[in-house]
Amino acid sequence: MALVVQKYGGSSVADASCIKRVAQRIVATKKAGNDVVVVVSAMGDTTDELLDLARQVSPLPPGRELDMLLTSGERISMALLAMAIANLGHEARSFTGSQAGVITDSTHGKARIIDVTPSRIREAVDAGQIAIVAGFQGVSQDSKDITTLGRGGSDTTAVALAAALGADVCEIYTDVDGIYTADPRIVRSARQIPRISYDEAMEMAACGAKILHLRCVEYARRFGLPIHVRSSFSTREGTWVVSDPYSEGTEVEQPIISGVAHDRSEAKITVVGVPDKVGEAAAIFRTLADAEINIDMIVQNVSAAATGRTDISFTLPVNDSQTALTALKKIQSQVAFESLLYDDQIGKVSLVGAGMRSHPGVTATFFGALADAGVNIEMISTSEIRISVVVGQNEVDTAVAAAHRAFDLDSDQVEAVVYGGTGR
Amino acid sequence: MALVVQKYGGSSVADASCIKRVAQRIVATKKAGNDVVVVVSAMGDTTDELLDLARQVSPLPPGRELDMLLTSGERISMALLAMAIANLGHEARSFTGSQAGVITDSTHGKARIIDVTPSRIREAVDAGQIAIVAGFQGVSQDSKDITTLGRGGSDTTAVALAAALGADVCEIYTDVDGIYTADPRIVRSARQIPRISYDEAMEMAACGAKILHLRCVEYARRFGLPIHVRSSFSTREGTWVVSDPYSEGTEVEQPIISGVAHDRSEAKITVVGVPDKVGEAAAIFRTLADAEINIDMIVQNVSAAATGRTDISFTLPVNDSQTALTALKKIQSQVAFESLLYDDQIGKVSLVGAGMRSHPGVTATFFGALADAGVNIEMISTSEIRISVVVGQNEVDTAVAAAHRAFDLDSDQVEAVVYGGTGR
Numbered sequence: 137m138a139l140v141v142q143k144y145g146g147s148s149v150a151d152a153s154c155i156k157r158v159a160q161r162i163v164a165t166k167k168a169g170n171d172v173v174v175v176v177s178a179m180g181d182t183t184d185e186l187l188d189l190a191r192q193v194s195p196l197p198p199g200r201e202l203d204m205l206l207t208s209g210e211r212i213s214m215a216l217l218a219m220a221i222a223n224l225g226h227e228a229r230s231f232t233g234s235q236a237g238v239i240t241d242s243t244h245g246k247a248r249i250i251d252v253t254p255s256r257i258r259e260a261v262d263a264g265q266i267a268i269v270a271g272f273q274g275v276s277q278d279s280k281d282i283t284t285l286g287r288g289g290s291d292t293t294a295v296a297l298a299a300a301l302g303a304d305v306c307e308i309y310t311d312v313d314g315i316y317t318a319d320p321r322i323v324r325s326a327r328q329i330p331r332i333s334y335d336e337a338m339e340m341a342a343c344g345a346k347i348l349h350l351r352c353v354e355y356a357r358r359f360g361l362p363i364h365v366r367s368s369f370s371t372r373e374g375t376w377v378v379s380d381p382y383s384e385g386t387e388v389e390q391p392i393i394s395g396v397a398h399d400r401s402e403a404k405i406t407v408v409g410v411p412d413k414v415g416e417a418a419a420i421f422r423t424l425a426d427a428e429i430n431i432d433m434i435v436q437n438v439s440a441a442a443t444g445r446t447d448i449s450f451t452l453p454v455n456d457s458q459t460a461l462t463a464l465k466k467i468q469s470q471v472a473f474e475s476l477l478y479d480d481q482i483g484k485v486s487l488v489g490a491g492m493r494s495h496p497g498v499t500a501t502f503f504g505a506l507a508d509a510g511v512n513i514e515m516i517s518t519s520e521i522r523i524s525v526v527v528g529q530n531e532v533d534t535a536v537a538a539a540h541r542a543f544d545l546d547s548d549q550v551e552a553v554v555y556g557g558t559g560r
Numbered sequence: 561m562a563l564v565v566q567k568y569g570g571s572s573v574a575d576a577s578c579i580k581r582v583a584q585r586i587v588a589t590k591k592a593g594n595d596v597v598v599v600v601s602a603m604g605d606t607t608d609e610l611l612d613l614a615r616q617v618s619p620l621p622p623g624r625e626l627d628m629l630l631t632s633g634e635r636i637s638m639a640l641l642a643m644a645i646a647n648l649g650h651e652a653r654s655f656t657g658s659q660a661g662v663i664t665d666s667t668h669g670k671a672r673i674i675d676v677t678p679s680r681i682r683e684a685v686d687a688g689q690i691a692i693v694a695g696f697q698g699v700s701q702d703s704k705d706i707t708t709l710g711r712g713g714s715d716t717t718a719v720a721l722a723a724a725l726g727a728d729v730c731e732i733y734t735d736v737d738g739i740y741t742a743d744p745r746i747v748r749s750a751r752q753i754p755r756i757s758y759d760e761a762m763e764m765a766a767c768g769a770k771i772l773h774l775r776c777v778e779y780a781r782r783f784g785l786p787i788h789v790r791s792s793f794s795t796r797e798g799t800w801v802v803s804d805p806y807s808e809g810t811e812v813e814q815p816i817i818s819g820v821a822h823d824r825s826e827a828k829i830t831v832v833g834v835p836d837k838v839g840e841a842a843a844i845f846r847t848l849a850d851a852e853i854n855i856d857m858i859v860q861n862v863s864a865a866a867t868g869r870t871d872i873s874f875t876l877p878v879n880d881s882q883t884a885l886t887a888l889k890k891i892q893s894q895v896a897f898e899s900l901l902y903d904d905q906i907g908k909v910s911l912v913g914a915g916m917r918s919h920p921g922v923t924a925t926f927f928g929a930l931a932d933a934g935v936n937i938e939m940i941s942t943s944e945i946r947i948s949v950v951v952g953q954n955e956v957d958t959a960v961a962a963a964h965r966a967f968d969l970d971s972d973q974v975e976a977v978v979y980g981g982t983g984r
């Protein structure tokens with residue numbers, strides 16, 4: 137008998153009929169001989185409606201109260217789901233994050249899970265019950281206040297709970313049937329990826345693929361927990377996220393590139409004319425860290441010998457831009473940089489693939505494809521299994537399609553054609 | 561510095577603008593030098609909307625899950641109210657029933673409060689914060705499951721919390737400015753009652769007056785806690801419910817009759833031809849108790865000597881009628897009664913007043929007034945400070961008005977004119 141943790145997102149439980157359908161799916165998993173624990177998000181637009189109510193009473197609601205408010209969303213969906221399962225003749229119990237033992241720090245709105253002590257969940261499972269757990273929420277260790285985990289929080293709840301329970305798999309249900317080689321809305325010939333490594337899934341998530349959130353994959357990797365990303369609208373296999381997707385016994389040969397991700401949610405700031413001295417870059421990024429801004433790509437060129445000055449560019453979430461610019465202006469005289477440039481009309485396109493480690497020429501093929509498509513590259517950043525470029529925002533679609541085609545991800549045959557080049 | 565517990569019902573927090581108005585009122589109480597703890601119900605129609613959702617997924621939802629669902633209602637209103645107060649520059653913290661230490665038994669849907677351990681509320685108050693507590697909800701002592709207190713639950717939460725905190729007063733805010741001598745929709749000249757005893761308020765509540773619930777007054781009486789029933793739309797004094805409203809120092813002379821209550825929510829069942837033997841009535845009411853039916857009035861006449869049989873009539877909530885009739889039919893052969901009569905076109909009219917203890921002739925005046933108004937009396941029941949009659953449902957308004965007039969409750973002068981009679 138396997139222990140399966142299933143996570144259903146807001147669109148899977150958007151209304152009563154959706155909830156009844158999900159209930160049937162859960163019962164089918166139970167009937168197939170599994171123990172089942174379910175993590176559920178708030179129904180459809182509930183969170184937005186609650187945020188709207190909050191804005192009506194206060195322009196800047198305290199984080200503690202906002203968390204108290206928002207967590208009512210999962211409370212509604214989980215109770216309804218438990219009722220729908222009971223109506224199918226199976227016993228179900230719903231639990232808040234606090235009841236499920238999801239212990240977090242006290243950072244309201246984006247709390248981090250410190251520990252999961254799911255004794256009540258285990259008791260319910262041992263009693264043959266289906267446990268329904270509120271995603272996205274926990275209780276703070278210090279003050280016992282209700283917290284929320286921020287974006288992608290329900291996925292993180294599911295994986296953390298699955299790890300704490302020693303589950304065999306964490307199934308993440310969504311409205312598509314897995315992770316694709318590119319966004320199918322941009323590349324119509326994009327293919328579903330049957331198996332992918334944690335590292336690749338993390339790079340995809342970090343580079344804008346919306347299916348899985350970075351924190352949830354990080355958590356799964358730490359505990360070696362398999363994630364199965366599936367559609368709640370079909371029963372076909374989705375994408376398995378595992379530590380070694382191409383180990384013996386799997387039929388699929390490792391591709392060079394697993395997928396092409398893109399992200400339009402960032403902006404670019406360039407700090408112009410930074411004196412090329414020890415500690416200047418550190419001062420800049422310490423200032424940004426103190427303002428709680430997450431930096432993504434950073435590029436610094438060699439300084440011009442004539443001036444002894446260099447330019448530092450970085451990308452960041454567009455919503456954090458004003459805070460960052462304000463913070464940087466405050467240290468302009470201290471650091472003695474010349475000026476700030478700001479551009480929010482950018483997009484990031486990333487190639488992700490563990491296979492690029494052993495294949496030279498990926499960069500050359502990628503850049504060649506972009507050049508042939510007339511796309512200008514503004515910034516470049518690489519990791520061991522990823523190459524990202526920043527391009528103009530209106531060139532993102534063209535760049536994604538060109539890269540997807542260049543690495544033959546369109547075709548059924550998973551083998552990249554790599555043209556010469558100096559390797560990387 | 562006084563500690564004031566205030567309770568606001570669903571209509572007082574129906575939307576964002578209502579919540580902001582209530583927040584101002586709370587802040588004004590705080591600014592006047594009081595410590596303030598607030599108990600709040602769910603917004604307007606929230607509970608009905610949640611019940612509707614529940615019905616869409618299950619015809620008979622489990623009580624535990626229904627409680628989990630419904631308690632999201634207060635979670636929303638209390639968080640919004642805390643935000644609105646914060647927006648006025650005062651620190652407010654919201655707490656669930658569980659966080660506020662409202663410990664109940666495990667009877668989902670109508671749990672009883674076993675204990676209140678409000679250490680977190682006291683900490684908040686001691687820190688100068690305004691504590692906002694979810695009404696209507698608690699946590700069960702045994703299973704740590706979320707429970708609801710049933711009808712009037714928020715009032716009970718407020719009084720129980722006020723008692724546990726040793727508050728100086730529990731203010732119950734509603735949409736009228738206190739308890740009236742009769743329902744002003746029926747008797748336009750009905751007057752607000754400035755002070756009333758716990759006993760009278762309990763009889764009024766038990767007899768259909770909707771303002772205060774029986775359980776909440778019971779609780780207040782047990783702890784000697786003053787209740788102040790007020791309008792959330794005005795600042796004038798409402799009705800004070802206290803142990804001795806006519807003690808020295810109060811200017812108001814004790815009236816004979818405090819008010820006339822009515823109730824259209826009951827039905828009448830008559831068990832016809834019950835053998836007049838020891839234990840037959842007990843068998844009937846044991847059966848009804850096992851079916852968890854609350855009986856109100858019971859009338860049994862002396863048995864007819866010729867037959868050795870008697871009729872037993874009782875009233876009960878109209879919603880419980882089918883259950884009661886089914887249960888009684890099952891014991892018809894055992895008890896050997898002849899038949900069952902059922903009437904749901906009844907209404908109950910009650911005179912309540914501690915003063916009737918020392919004034920003879922109240923019954924005669926009451927019955928005389930009903931006779932003059934052409935109202936036929938079907939059943940009579942009395943307590944030390946109450947006389948209730950059952951009349952035809954379409955005669956309730958006439959009976960209430962006639963009684964109100966007969967005891968001069970219409971006029972400003974609070975003195976009843978009692979005509980002769982044998983006294984009671």
